[in-house]
Amino acid sequence: MESGSTFVTPDMQAAVGTRILRRVSYPVTASDIRRWAIAVYWPQPPPQRYLDEDVAPAEFNPFAWAVADQKRHPASEGVEGNDPDRTEKQIGVAGPGLKFQLNGGISEDYGVPVRSGDVITSESSLAGYTERDGRLGRMLLSTTEDVWRNQGGELVKRSRFTLIRY
Amino acid sequence: MREGDSIGQFRRRTGFAAWNRYAAVNSEFVPIHMDHEAGRAAGMPGAFGMGNLQVAYLHCLLRQWLEEQDRSGRVGGLSVQFRSPDTGGEVTATGEITQVGAERVEIALTVLDQEQQRLATGTATVELDH
Numbered sequence: 001m002e003s004g005s006t007f008v009t010p011d012m013q014a015a016v017g018t019r020i021l022r023r024v025s026y027p028v029t030a031s032d033i034r035r036w037a038i039a040v041y042w043p044q045p046p047p048q049r050y051l052d053e054d055v056a057p058a059e060f061n062p063f064a065w066a067v068a069d070q071k072r073h074p075a076s077e078g079v080e081g082n083d084p085d086r087t088e089k090q091i092g093v094a095g096p097g098l099k100f101q102l103n104g105g106i107s108e109d110y111g112v113p114v115r116s117g118d119v120i121t122s123e124s125s126l127a128g129y130t131e132r133d134g135r136l137g138r139m140l141l142s143t144t145e146d147v148w149r150n151q152g153g154e155l156v157k158r159s160r161f162t163l164i165r166y
Numbered sequence: 167m168r169e170g171d172s173i174g175q176f177r178r179r180t181g182f183a184a185w186n187r188y189a190a191v192n193s194e195f196v197p198i199h200m201d202h203e204a205g206r207a208a209g210m211p212g213a214f215g216m217g218n219l220q221v222a223y224l225h226c227l228l229r230q231w232l233e234e235q236d237r238s239g240r241v242g243g244l245s246v247q248f249r250s251p252d253t254g255g256e257v258t259a260t261g262e263i264t265q266v267g268a269e270r271v272e273i274a275l276t277v278l279d280q281e282q283q284r285l286a287t288g289t290a291t292v293e294l295d296h
Contacts, residue, residue: 110242
């Protein structure tokens with residue numbers, strides 16, 4: 001790519017702030033919490049509190065496998081999960097057409113913990129774009145923000161996920 | 167608890183056995199984490215582990231450290247940047263205290279592979295109970 005050029009089209013820039021997905025979890029169970037802890041501490045056993053108590057570790061994901069309800073952007077129908085342009089296509093915008101993608105990082109701020117019985121609602125949106133020149137050439141970094149709240153409206157987590165494409 | 171103190175290590179052997187278990191709870195059955203050919207097609211040496219699993223290991227490290235300090239508290243926030251793929255082997259999550267306050271501790275985080283290559287770096291804020 002030529003110096004000074006950009007992967008970010010006007011349509012991509014205009015789409016910043018667009019909601020991508022709203023999900024509502026099934027009620028979290030103690031079994032969900034146990035299995036999560038067993039997997040992340042494996043092969044050692046997890047701390048006993050995750051087997052006995054109803055509070056999930058901060059990094060727990062209540063949306064794995066299935067959700068009680070979800071509302072995607074109408075354009076997301078048929079967009080392939082591993083398509084590098086998925087970020088844009090799922091909100092009805094043409095992507096930059098890059099071939100490779102990597103998890104560039106994640107930033108999380110936590111509120112109240114997830115407990116057994118909680119129903120968590122997630123709302124994710126496109127937060128922005130930056131670009132950087134690295135050993136793989138010009139790279140596009142797109143950030144998605146995901147906000148989780150529990151059934152009482154309390155903030156559980158605010159995450160910002162960075163996808164690197166090149 | 168002082169600036170510059172290590173918070174210890176959380177070490178695990180990664181590979182398909184660990185990645186598959188994590189995929190099973192995080193519903194993260196992505197070909198690049200399951201299949202060497204898919205990993206190579208993505209420009210990597212082969213299949214590689216989930217960044218989210220490294221994030222989980224860092225949370226485990228922080229909780230382990232709090233317990234060793236005999237302190238109650240919680241991870242208030244954490245930020246991680248991925249540097250290299252975890253292609254399997256021994257992975258070590260480590261950290262060093264960078265700032266100590268009355269209510270919170272700032273920690274610099276690193277995830278290393280068995281060759282001491284950095285897989286991920288980051289920062290965390292641990293909020294202490296009184």
